[in-house]
Amino acid sequence: MYTPKGTLDRDAQLRQYAPLVHRIAHLMIARLPPSVELDDLIQVGMIGLTEALARYEPSMGVQFETFASQRIRGAMLDELRDADWMSRGSRKLQKDIEGAIHRLEQRLQRPPRESEIAEELGMTLAQYHETLARMRGTQLVYLEDLGSGKGGEEDEGFLDRYLPEDGDADPERILADQRMRAALVEAIGKLPEREQYVMSMYYEHDMNLKEIAAVLGVTESRVSQLHSQAVARLRARLREH
Structure with a gap:
């Protein structure tokens, strides 16, 4: 896409790939408060x-959409990290649920x-469902798991570990990721059928x-509850890995 003067039409490119941004945003927003x-x-x-668009070169060996998706998701995650979108209270509630599931x-x-989870938490079933609804946005990775990336290797962020810049790949990281994926697949297989x-x-x-x-x-609210509960079950199981 070029302008009449023969230069790349950046506005046209932005319009062409804007649906990719919207798609990623819609997928992420359902997991957020x-x-x-x-x-x-x-x-x-x-x-x-x-x-x-400014940094992509065909010589990188990856399709533009793959490269752009990482940049777009990275920008969104950086914004969420800076905004600290999940409050301490919400994180505590989520961890309380995980702890109850683990004990049970x-x-x-x-x-x-x-x-049974509600009883373990000292809640009625209605109160537990309300809590799950507030937990919309719980993920397999907490905000603190993302890290700031500023405190050396110990504080390395999730994005840095699993979405390396420009296609760089560390074999040890790849192996760790494969192990986590295998553990995740096994844990998902043990979820109640509807949550699976x-x-x-x-x-x-x-x-x-x-x-x-x-x-x-069912309602969208119920799906959100089931998602939050499934994530809590998975995090409780993945503590062992």
Whole structure:
């Protein structure tokens, strides 16, 4: 895409790849608390796209969309990290749920039911569901797991470990990632059936909450609860790895 003067038309390129920014933003927003604005993510993502257009070279050996996706996601994650989108209270609630699930699994030798988790937490089932709804945005990686990347290797951020710049690859990191992926696949296989469906549709098939709700015949809010609960179960299991 060139202008009449023969130079690259940057505006046309931004318009062409803007849907990629919107897609990534919509996928991320479903995992984030209501306090995070979609428009803010899109705005930051467009900045990431602009940087990708300026830095991309075909000689890198990767497709532009792959390169741009990393830049866009990286820009969004940096913004979330700077904003500290998940409050300490929310992180404590999430860890309390994980702890309850872990204790119950050790005691029962099976995945605990929602009513059992609620009882372990000293809540009614309705209160537990309300808590899960507030936990929208819980992920396998906490904000502190992302790290700041400023304190040496010990504080290296998740993005630095798993989305290296310009395609660099450290064999030790790749091996660690493969082990984590294998542990994650095993943990997902032990989730209750409905939660397995939610995780599969959300992460493997890139379906949004509305689409998953239609398939399962439940509300979007219920899908969000199931997602939050599934993530808590997975984090409780992955503590061992």
